[in-house]
Amino acid sequence: MLNIQKVTIKVNNKEILKDFSLKINDGETHVLMGPNGVGKSTICRSLLKDPNYQITSGSITYKDQDLLSLSTTEISRLGILMVSQSPIAIEGVSNAEMLRLALSERTKEHIDIFKFSKKAKEICQKLGIPENFLHRDINNGMSGGERKKNELLHIWMLEPSFLILDEIDSGLDVDALKVVSTSLKEYQEKTNCSILLVTHNPRIIEILKPDYIHIIKDQKISFTGDASLAKEIEQKGFKQFFATKAQESND
Numbered sequence: 001m002l003n004i005q006k007v008t009i010k011v012n013n014k015e016i017l018k019d020f021s022l023k024i025n026d027g028e029t030h031v032l033m034g035p036n037g038v039g040k041s042t043i044c045r046s047l048l049k050d051p052n053y054q055i056t057s058g059s060i061t062y063k064d065q066d067l068l069s070l071s072t073t074e075i076s077r078l079g080i081l082m083v084s085q086s087p088i089a090i091e092g093v094s095n096a097e098m099l100r101l102a103l104s105e106r107t108k109e110h111i112d113i114f115k116f117s118k119k120a121k122e123i124c125q126k127l128g129i130p131e132n133f134l135h136r137d138i139n140n141g142m143s144g145g146e147r148k149k150n151e152l153l154h155i156w157m158l159e160p161s162f163l164i165l166d167e168i169d170s171g172l173d174v175d176a177l178k179v180v181s182t183s184l185k186e187y188q189e190k191t192n193c194s195i196l197l198v199t200h201n202p203r204i205i206e207i208l209k210p211d212y213i214h215i216i217k218d219q220k221i222s223f224t225g226d227a228s229l230a231k232e233i234e235q236k237g238f239k240q241f242f243a244t245k246a247q248e249s250n251d
């Protein structure tokens with residue numbers, strides 16, 4: 001279980017989130033929404049200890065381990081994996097090299113090259129990714145949509161227990177969005193992983209069927225509901241939604 005308790009996060013000395021709390025149990029899917037620049041990526045990146053973000057107060061635990069005292073590598077070993085909003089390209093390191101190294105780091109076991117190749121090829125086939133992706137440099141020369149599919153390959157190979165997906169739908173065409181969403185749902189059903197998903201896309205929400213939708217306002221989660229909350233936001237937009245809520249609390 002992930003437990004974020006009253007964290008305050010600063011970037012370049014500017015306070016982005018304050019007293020931000022969120023609990024995610026095993027197997028649950030939570031969607032985080034909010035207008036541009038409210039801090040959705042900030043919380044995602046902070047969970048992996050991105051050095052650009054300073055957590056100045058509060059606590060974050062995962063499976064009773066204090067994440068704030070761990071390094072990014074140690075957090076990754078606990079099974080937390082993030083797909084960032086704009087996955088970076090790493091020239092000179094192939095997908096296969098990185099995945100084999102990451103797997104042996106995590107399991108502390110020798111990775112059998114034949115079993116590894118067989119599994120990787122099966123996943124490529126399932127995702128509709130050419131097998132040569134495995135031997136290409138990580139995300140190098142790949143389109144936005146291809147990068148997201150490549151990240152999905154990483155998920156299936158590394159088998160995380162907690163997934164942080166920051167706008168995984170951006171850059172995907174309609175068909176690719178369906179492949180990615182369906183594959184994520186299948187992965188979750190197989191592993192019972194937890195998912196923190198930043199998205200405003202109704203199609204991915206429809207397929208993943210999240211347990212909760214949260215909306216960030218005033219530096220923290222100010223509204224929580226079920227999937228109908230996402231529909232309301234889609235219809236009204238944030239501005240009108242916030243205005244309606246303010247009116248309701250005045251009445």
Ligand SMILES: Nc1ncnc2c1ncn2[C@@H]1O[C@H](COP(=O)(O)OP(=O)(O)OP(=O)(O)O)[C@@H](O)[C@H]1O
Nearest residue numbers: 011012016034035036037038039040041042043052
């Ligand atoms: N590395 C950084 N350096 C300076 N400012 C940053 C940095 N990262 C984030 N910020 C600022 O922090 C605020 C929150 O950014 P964040 O990326 O978390 O927003 P977001 O909710 O993910 O927005 P979007 O919907 O556009 O992805 C923004 O004002 C952004 O400019």
Ligand SMILES: [Mg+2]
Nearest residue numbers: 040041042085
């Ligand atoms: Mg963002």
